[in-house]
Structures are given as C-alpha cells and as structure tokens.
Amino acid sequence: PLERPLRSLARRVPERLSVSLPLGDEHVVLAHRTAVRRAPEPLVRPRGGTAQVHVVLPAYRAARTLPAVAQELPASCADVALLIDDCSPDETTEVALAQGLDVLRHPANRGYGGSQKSGYARALLDGADVVVMVHGDNQYDPALVPEMVEPILAGEADMVIGSRLLRDRAVAGGMPRWKWLGNRLLTGMENRVFGLELSEYHTGYRAFSAELLRSVPFLRNADAFVFDQQIFAQVVEREARIVEIPIPTRYFREASSVDFGTSVRYGLGTLAVLARFMVDRRRRSWPLLRRPASAMPG
DSSP: OOHHHHHHHHHTSOGGGOBOOOSSSOSSBOOOSSOOBOOSSOSSOOOOSSSOEEEEEEESSOTTTHHHHHHHSOTTSOSEEEEEEOSOSSSHHHHHHHTTOEEEEOSSOOOHHHHHHHHHHHHHHTTOSEEEEOOTTSOSOGGGHHHHHHHHHTTSOSEEEEESTTTTOTTTTTOOHHHHHHHHHHHHHHHHHHTOOOSOSOOSOEEEEHHHHHHSOGGGSOSSTTHHHHHHHHHHHTTOOEEEEEOOOOOOTTSOOOOHHHHHHHHHHHHHHHHHHHHHTTTOOSGGGOOOSOOOOO
C-alpha cells in the first residue's frame, strides 16, 4: 500500500537525493537531503580488492577525540571512512574533514540510532560489501577494524561484534561497576531469549555484511540508544552468523558517557525489545521483525 505514494514522492525529488534499498516496506528511502562532504585528503583510499569495506563513524561533540581516532585508524583498512555528525555544536565536522574523514552532517540532532541509520543507508547506497561502525569518541579501538571485518570477508560471519567481556577486563579498563553489572544481567537475559551464548550485546563496535543489512528493516528502529538491541533482535530473527572478538575497554573523560538515568531507560527499552521478540517472533506481527516486502538488487 505504501509503494504508490512513495514512488510518486520519489519522482518529485532529484535523483541524487533518493535512496532505493530493500529495507522492508520502505521501497524508496529519502535518506539524505544533504550531500556528503568529501575530505580534501582522504585518510583511507580504495583497497583494490573485490569487496568494499566502509567505516561509519557516528559522532556528536567529538572534535577533541577525532584526531586520535584518525591516527589509530589504519589507512589500508577500508575503502571509505564516513563520519555522521549529529548536528554537533562544536567543530566536529571541520576536524573530521581535516583528519581525512568524509562527513555527512545532520541538519538537526537525530540521536545515536538515527546516526546509524544514515551511516548504514549511505554505505549501502555507495556500494559497501562490509560496513563497520567505529565510534567517534574513541571508546573503541579503531586499529581493530581489520580484525572486525576479516570473518565477514572470509565468509565465516554475517555480523562481528567487539566484546569487552569476552575476556572480561572491563572494570580494569574503567567501566563503572554498576554498568558492568547491568551489562552482565541484560546479556544473560538476552542469551536466554535469543538462544545464543554471547558474552556481550551492549558494545558499540559492530560490523555487518551488506547482505545482512539489506535483509533487516533497520530504518524502522528507534533513533535512540535502544536501536542497538532492536537491530540485534532483527539479526537473530534472520538466523545470522555472529562472531565475537575480544576488544579492550576504554573509559575516559572525553569519551561519551551515558549517565545513570539514560542507562536505566536503555535497560527498560532492552527489556521491552526482549518481551516483544518473545511474543511476536513466530507471528511476525512486530514490524521490526517482518521480512522485506521486496527484494531489490544491492
């Protein structure tokens, strides 16, 4: 029922502004009204391989941390490195461009989930085969991008997560004990509901195959932090192959820090995702779990 009005809308928008992806009922996705700003001297350049690796960096007020991120990101690890500036009030965009990162800046703040939507959609539009998310606050080690994408490139995984709890040195790395405890409790519940044995679900270091991203309607997810758990539910429903690799824990003042109240809301949102998943997985009445209505070429 949405196809006709969306097609009509798409015809009235310049071709360069439209995105057409198999992301569920969104037959035409108007994902970017603002063109990507290209870095004058790109940090990464085409690798020359058969598979395109794109790094997506969601960022907000990251002007101080971006130089370190760029310094640690291997120049040969990806074909494209795109920062999503979520309408930062500081010089995040200018610093990113100076560091060799392309930038897509939101005209208004959309949230962490909204930044992922823009980044993943743009990567798919630009021909990515593998998409890896690296936070702009340097909380996750950019030097590990090659290890994050290798299982996907080797055909051994559809999704790779960098886990701080696989070797569980998170507290020693600065993770507050209350966050460690909450992470452990929620992870245990998610393992029971999803039928998996992962060490962590609450990491922001993730890599996806483009094929997997095209198979899940991630644009229907929330723009808030709970996006991370909603896409996990979608990935599990698709029975995707998930691989974990150990990563160090980084907590420091400049890195984004989610306060206690936000963490509580995130935890409650995670529980709501689990409850809905249990109720709707077989019936697929939850829009977030419905399979794409169309299968378009990537």
